[in-house]
Amino acid sequence: MLILSAILLALLFAITAALARSYHSREQGLAAEWLQQGNTDLRAGKPTRAFEDFRNSLLYDPENPDVQLHLAEALLADGRFTEARSYLLNLWDRAPGSGQINLDLAHASMNTGEVDQAIRYFHGAIFGSWEKDPAIQRRNVRLELCEFLLSHRMTGEAQAEIAGLAGDTPAEDGELREENGRLFSRAGDPAKALSEFEAALHGNPRQGQWLAEAGQAAFDAGDFLKAETYFSGADRQKPSDEIHVSLLLVRDVLSNDPYMPGLSDDEQASRTVRDFKRGLERLRDCTGTGTSSSLSGSSSSSSSSSGPPISELENLRKEAQELQKRVNLFSVGKNPEMRDEAMGILSRIEESTSSGCGPVTSIDQALKMIEKRHQGNNP
Amino acid sequence: MSDRDTPVEETPLPAKVEEVPATNARDLGLKWLGSRARALTLSEGNLFLLLAIIIGLFSGMAVVCFRIAIEWVRLGLLGSALAPPRLRVLLAPTAAGLVVAFLVQKFFRGARGSGVNQTKAAVYVFDGYVPFRTVIGKFLTCSIAIGSGQSLGPEDPSLQMGAGIASALGRRLKLSRDKLRLLAPVGAAAGLAAAFNAPISAVLFVIEEVIGTWSASALGAIVLAAVSSAVVMRSFLGGEPMFRVPAYTLAHPAELIAYAVLGVVSGVLSLVFTQIIVYFRPKLRALPDWTNYFQPAAAGLLIGLVGLRIPQSMGTGYPYIDQALHSQYTWQILAILGFAKILTTSLSFVSGTPGGMFAPTLFIGAMIGGAIGGLEHQFFPQVSASVAPFALVGMGTFFAGFMRVPITSVFMVVETTGSYSIVLPVMISNTIAYLISRKYQDMTLFDILAKQDDLELPSMEEQREQIVLRVEDAFRKPDFPPLQAGDTLARALEIAETSTEEVFLVRFPTGRWADIARKDLPAMALAHPKETHLREILTSARLPILHPDQRLDDALRFIQGHALLPVVGRAGSRKLEGVLSLPDILAAYQKAS
Numbered sequence: 001m002l003i004l005s006a007i008l009l010a011l012l013f014a015i016t017a018a019l020a021r022s023y024h025s026r027e028q029g030l031a032a033e034w035l036q037q038g039n040t041d042l043r044a045g046k047p048t049r050a051f052e053d054f055r056n057s058l059l060y061d062p063e064n065p066d067v068q069l070h071l072a073e074a075l076l077a078d079g080r081f082t083e084a085r086s087y088l089l090n091l092w093d094r095a096p097g098s099g100q101i102n103l104d105l106a107h108a109s110m111n112t113g114e115v116d117q118a119i120r121y122f123h124g125a126i127f128g129s130w131e132k133d134p135a136i137q138r139r140n141v142r143l144e145l146c147e148f149l150l151s152h153r154m155t156g157e158a159q160a161e162i163a164g165l166a167g168d169t170p171a172e173d174g175e176l177r178e179e180n181g182r183l184f185s186r187a188g189d190p191a192k193a194l195s196e197f198e199a200a201l202h203g204n205p206r207q208g209q210w211l212a213e214a215g216q217a218a219f220d221a222g223d224f225l226k227a228e229t230y231f232s233g234a235d236r237q238k239p240s241d242e243i244h245v246s247l248l249l250v251r252d253v254l255s256n257d258p259y260m261p262g263l264s265d266d267e268q269a270s271r272t273v274r275d276f277k278r279g280l281e282r283l284r285d286c287t288g289t290g291t292s293s294s295l296s297g298s299s300s301s302s303s304s305s306s307g308p309p310i311s312e313l314e315n316l317r318k319e320a321q322e323l324q325k326r327v328n329l330f331s332v333g334k335n336p337e338m339r340d341e342a343m344g345i346l347s348r349i350e351e352s353t354s355s356g357c358g359p360v361t362s363i364d365q366a367l368k369m370i371e372k373r374h375q376g377n378n379p
Numbered sequence: 380m381s382d383r384d385t386p387v388e389e390t391p392l393p394a395k396v397e398e399v400p401a402t403n404a405r406d407l408g409l410k411w412l413g414s415r416a417r418a419l420t421l422s423e424g425n426l427f428l429l430l431a432i433i434i435g436l437f438s439g440m441a442v443v444c445f446r447i448a449i450e451w452v453r454l455g456l457l458g459s460a461l462a463p464p465r466l467r468v469l470l471a472p473t474a475a476g477l478v479v480a481f482l483v484q485k486f487f488r489g490a491r492g493s494g495v496n497q498t499k500a501a502v503y504v505f506d507g508y509v510p511f512r513t514v515i516g517k518f519l520t521c522s523i524a525i526g527s528g529q530s531l532g533p534e535d536p537s538l539q540m541g542a543g544i545a546s547a548l549g550r551r552l553k554l555s556r557d558k559l560r561l562l563a564p565v566g567a568a569a570g571l572a573a574a575f576n577a578p579i580s581a582v583l584f585v586i587e588e589v590i591g592t593w594s595a596s597a598l599g600a601i602v603l604a605a606v607s608s609a610v611v612m613r614s615f616l617g618g619e620p621m622f623r624v625p626a627y628t629l630a631h632p633a634e635l636i637a638y639a640v641l642g643v644v645s646g647v648l649s650l651v652f653t654q655i656i657v658y659f660r661p662k663l664r665a666l667p668d669w670t671n672y673f674q675p676a677a678a679g680l681l682i683g684l685v686g687l688r689i690p691q692s693m694g695t696g697y698p699y700i701d702q703a704l705h706s707q708y709t710w711q712i713l714a715i716l717g718f719a720k721i722l723t724t725s726l727s728f729v730s731g732t733p734g735g736m737f738a739p740t741l742f743i744g745a746m747i748g749g750a751i752g753g754l755e756h757q758f759f760p761q762v763s764a765s766v767a768p769f770a771l772v773g774m775g776t777f778f779a780g781f782m783r784v785p786i787t788s789v790f791m792v793v794e795t796t797g798s799y800s801i802v803l804p805v806m807i808s809n810t811i812a813y814l815i816s817r818k819y820q821d822m823t824l825f826d827i828l829a830k831q832d833d834l835e836l837p838s839m840e841e842q843r844e845q846i847v848l849r850v851e852d853a854f855r856k857p858d859f860p861p862l863q864a865g866d867t868l869a870r871a872l873e874i875a876e877t878s879t880e881e882v883f884l885v886r887f888p889t890g891r892w893a894d895i896a897r898k899d900l901p902a903m904a905l906a907h908p909k910e911t912h913l914r915e916i917l918t919s920a921r922l923p924i925l926h927p928d929q930r931l932d933d934a935l936r937f938i939q940g941h942a943l944l945p946v947v948g949r950a951g952s953r954k955l956e957g958v959l960s961l962p963d964i965l966a967a968y969q970k971a972s
Binding site for chain 2: 019
């Protein structure tokens with residue numbers, strides 16, 4: 001009986017094995033067919049159909065991580081983030097170091113508003129493994145993370161990521177350097193942005209766009225000399241109204257800034273008196289043209305529709321006229337505090353007259369910027 | 380070393396062998412072979428265990444073929460997509476219903492229904508006999524029915540097929556009736572283990588629902604059969620768990636409240652599902668016999684109509700459970716799927732279409748669980764996690780309420796998902812569902828179905844719940860302290876005069892007990908001097924002893940031939956706790972009934 005059982009077992013084993021082989025082969029064929037169909041649909045921008053295809057493929061090859069990943073990506077493309085996340089978490093459990101899975105999870109988390117999770121998965125993707133072009137993939141992920149952080153106003157974290165990005169960027173790759181510079185500018189770190197633009201220009205010093213960006217970064221960093229140099233270069237290489245205006249503004253700052261290092265006391269005093277007078281003229285123009293009727297009328301506390309309140313301008317004018325009696329080349333030259341006081345009033349005048357008092361000229365902008373920069377340096 | 384190099388001449392032959400005649404040498408050889416053969420001969424117990432492994436191998440392969448057959452039929456009738464073309468959705472289950480009904484009515488009447496009760500009937504009614512024709516019938520009809528989209532599962536039929544294979548092998552080996560009876564559950568466990576890829580759950584289910592006891596003789600064979608069957612299945616179809624589930628962690632103990640709610644809802648819905656089946660099944664069976672040819676087709680047509688809108692409600696539904704476990708449906712959709720499946724499964728089952736209830740039960744549970752989870756998450760996001768863990772827990776919970784196998788249901792969730800972390804919510808939820816189901820419905824579904832089929836099968840649940848009478852419920856304190864072995868015959872006569880007892884117990888210092896009947900005392904007094912110690916008279920007498928915690932059934936066996944037995948504590952057999960007589964036992968039974 002045992003022998004008969006053994007023969008029967010062998011026979012049944014052979015039949016089962018043949019059936020199983022044939023079935024598995026059919027399954028593999030169907031899985032591949034549906035996977036291909038899904039990829040085609042995904043490429044054609046039909047994520048819903050692609051999702052169905054991948055799901056069918058998964059029916060025949062349920063453990064295939066590629067199909068699961070495709071399915072999750074189709075769900076992401078279809079805006080079904082919670083479902084995608086569920087599949088991706090399953091995949092992540094098995095391959096926590098996969099760059100692609102981490103990136104997809106970051107996308108899912110971004111879209112479900114889980115910022116911390118998204119950052120965590122972005123980092124997982126940056127330090128994860130990538131099958132093709134790992135360096136490029138990691139850079140792209142980091143760029144995306146920077147964009148994400150900037151969009152969430154997390155500038156401190158963004159700056160750290162951009163610094164990491166810059167650290168991994170080859171010195172000779174001007175385009176990537178320029179990209180880093182732009183990110184630094186957006187993250188509010190113009191000094192590092194300037195450094196990146198300069199590194200980019202090192203290999204291609206006549207690139208107009210990069211010159212303009214370097215000029216702007218230098219301007220934002222308060223390095224007007226460099227700004228003038230780069231804007232001048234940009235104006236030559238790639239002239240545009242915008243660059244030209246920026247150049248004029250920089251030049252106005254350079255020629256009017258009494259705080260510019262290296263100036264003699266006389267030059268500082270001369271610039272201060274000139275700037276102050278210019279401010280007074282601006283104030284006079286403003287109160288004399290836009291608000292003459294109001295000034296003589298009774299409603300002194302009212303304001304024009306778009307300008308500052310008349311009383312404020314009137315008070316400012318009185319204050320400035322009072323100061324004018326004391327501001328001259330001699331007093332300013334002898335007394336730096338007088339210079340600061342004059343420039344302080346000037347700043348308030350420019351601030352108050354920036355709207356509703358006619359067009360703001362380049363010199364007005366320059367004066368405003370000079371004082372602002374000075375206040376920034378001496379809080 | 381070559382033959383040429385062998386020093387033949389130098390090899391000394393034993394002198395005795397040279398001396399004995401050739402015929403004696405042959406006899407000796409035969410004797411030796413005979414002794415070796417006897418050593419190799421298996422005892423019945425070992426043969427039974429070997430047979431269990433063979434049953435497991437056969438059942439495993441049969442189930443593999445069965446599952447492949449279902450898939451082939453599905454591919455042929457419904458196509459390879461999860462959402463089949465509309466015409467096929469309508470026609471496939473209808474046409475298959477006709478074919479299946481014809482096969483069942485003409486050739487395989489035993490293939491009708493789920494298979495669990497048939498296996499129980501084989502054990503308790505037919506001395507372990509399951510016709511092999513039923514195995515073939517189950518294989519064919521269930522493949523067609525399930526593959527065509529009828530809302531049934533392959534697990535219960537696999538269980539019956541395993542039992543049938545085991546029964547056939549047992550009959551071939553001409554095993555005793557007791558062993559044959561035991562073989563059917565062994566095969567059932569093997570079939571179920573392969574169908575579910577869950578050997579622990581299979582063993583537990585067979586113990587909880589088919590044999591009802593943890594008998595050591597059966598357990599070894601059942602475990603071996605289930606393991607060998609699962610190994611075969613995994614080697615052919617892969618060892619991955621049936622469902623792939625996302626990682627789960629219990630974030631806060633308050634989540635358990637949400638799972639308790641799931642337990643309540645699942646318990647109530649399992650009652651509803653049971654009542655639908657229990658109500659409609661006899662109604663359809665009462666129809667004229669010729670309608671049996673058309674009932675599965677009519678059910679198939681209705682299922683197809685439902686399937687046009689809700690294709691997920693057709694077939695086993697396993698791929699959709701997987702989707703629910705990955706939060707692919709909103710709670711509203713999950714609720715619709717759950718109720719649709721209750722409808723389609725009821726249609727399939729009450730129409731007599733062969734197939735099992737396990738898979739649909741898991742489907743319904745997953746969908747209802749997911750729906751409850753989604754609903755709770757919407758209103759109490761701080762208490763409830765995402766949908767997926769609720770779907771997972773829901774599977775086991777509904778199964779516990781519907782099948783009334785609480786332990787199996789817990790292990791089933793763990794085994795089919797490979798996730799142990801979910802076990803706490805599963806335990807809580809399952810217990811609640813089970814208790815609700817028990818409270819509002821006295822009998823289990825299988826017991827009701829058996830009654831409808833005019834079978835009086837033992838209810839495993841009732842057996843588990845039966846009050847066991849113990850010796851402590853029946854014994855009484857003796858009127859007098861027992862006699863000591865060192866007491867004299869005179870002392871025994873003295874006590875007999877003042878006591879009404881007919882039998883007196885005698886205690887020996889070694890813990891041995893003996894007895895003296897009142898009627899024997901006069902004869903003893905004539906035969907021995909009155910100063911004779913009792914130990915000298917009762918030299919070989921020995922009474923069985925009982926302990927208070929022993930079952931009264933066991934006491935009945937020991938009391939044969941004795942008027943009174945001593946009941947002693949387990950801590951020391953010399954201390955008499957009480958005495959027990961046959962009238963005491965009968966009085967206890969009478970009182971309990």
